[in-house]
Amino acid sequence: MSRPQLPIGTWGSIRREEVTPHRFRARARFRDYDGVTRDVEAWGPSGAAAERALRVKLRDRSTPNNNDINPDMRLNRLGDLWIDELIAEARITPQTIARYEGSLRTAIRPALGNLRIREATVGRLDRFFKTVAAQHPAKARGAKVALSQMLGMAVRHDALATNPVRDIARLGKPRRTVTALTVTDLNTVRDAIRRWQTPTTGKPGPHHNSDLADIVDLLLATGARIGEILALRWDDIDLALPRPTLTFSGTLVYVKARGLFRQPWTKSHASHRTVVLPRFAVDMLLGRQVHATSNTNNAIFHSRTGAWLWPNNVRRQWRAARKDTGLDWVTPHTFRKTVATLLDREASTKAAAEQLGHSSETTTDTYYIQKAKQAPDVSDVLQTLSNPDATA
Structure with missing residues (x-):
């Protein structure tokens, strides 16, 4: 034998x-x-x-071929092969790949890059994620997604029997408190923008235009993301309809090798949507249309050179406008939450989810709707649970 x-x-x-x-x-x-x-x-x-x-x-013996994934391959090399595979598959967006590369560069490589695959034990990874999460919870969550996919690739190549990331302790999430703007807050927002737009005598540089005020109005009129608003073209709106509409069919994204550009699809399938515009947004767009200048992108909002407006520049303008107003907590995403909260109260959570372009009402309810601080008055209903003998 x-x-x-x-x-x-x-x-x-x-x-x-x-x-x-x-x-x-x-x-x-x-x-x-x-x-x-x-x-x-x-x-x-x-x-x-x-x-x-x-x-x-x-x-420490390793395979002669540096591209053959085996237990002795270092995580630095595994990360390179994983990114190469994602690029070759072309199934996720370039900005997502850039985000994964950021997690590799800032979190995984410095702390774990020289480990061999077989040395990526549950205990060692658990300590790593707890250390990172203590100071940077979001960074830890991003690194967990990236490392889980990397080691999943190692499992597929039989370099590991199981993925150790699956057995680490759950990363804690800070309790989220959704805060929407009140009518008083909105008045403060608009007053702050008006003051910011008012020319200052003797101040160097170009005067502030009305873009910021109009962008905020459109955020409030639609509940859209800032990238979706800035990617709008005149072809995307129909102001001649009895109930004028606006269609979100793309968003602005930034990729290091390419710069800022309009991605011809939205964040998800549900985000591609057509919404009916309220009257104040229609009036604003009609006014902009009258004074619109041509640009190569046919963009509603564009720079002085006709290029797309950078979302970060709009955020910077808003930070300048809100200075000394007590609205430091308000970001462009706050306007999105305000829309969701109003629609949830006046219509339904389903309507809010569809307006925002969410495929799940749970996402809208958990992250975008401010919970009522006072419960509804159901005292008459609860009275039926009283003890009849106590009132005799």
Whole structure:
């Protein structure tokens, strides 16, 4: 009966021999990752020293091909191969890949990059994520997504039996409190923007135009994301209808190698939507249409050179306008939450989700709707639970 073959990455019994005085050799048969069984040897001043050296050599033995994913590959190299695979598959957007690369660069490589795949144990990764999450919860969550996919790739290539990221402790999420703007807050917002737009005598640089006020009005009229608003073209609106509409069919994105551009699809399938505009938004757009200048993108909002407006520049303008108003907590996304909260109260959560372009009402309810601080008056209903004898 023939001797059973060694499993891949394992070795047989270790043999020692004294070759010359005080010079020992330890040898073993090792089945490499290409399936070939080879002799591996190490030397030392004693039999035990030679065996220790051999065990280290066997443990650290790696495949001759740097692209073959195996337990001895370092996470730095695995990350490179994972990113290459994502690019080749072309199934996710370039900005998502850029976000993964950011997690690799800022979190995973500095702390774990030199580990071998087999050294990525549950305990070691759990300590890493807890350390990062203590200071940067969002950074830890992003790194967890990236590392889970990397090690999932290692599992597919049989370099790991299971994905250790799945067994780490859950990362805590800070309790989210959704805050929407009140009518008083909105009046303060508009007053702040008007003051910011008012020309200051002797102040250098170009005067502020009405873009910020109009963008905020459209955010409030639609509940859209800032990237969706700034990606709007005149072709996307129909002001001639009895109930004028606006269609969100794209968004602005930034990719390092390409710069800022209009992506011809929205964040998700549900985000591609047509909304009916309220009267104040129609009036604003009609006014802009009268004074609109041509630009290569046919954009509703554009720079002085006709290029797309950068979302970060609009956010910077809003921060300047809100200064000293007590509205430091208000961001463009706050207007989106305000719309969701109003629609939830006056219509339904379903209507709010569809207006915002969410596929799930749960997302809208959890992250975009401010919960009522006072419960509805149901005292008459609860009165039926009273004790009749207590009132006799």
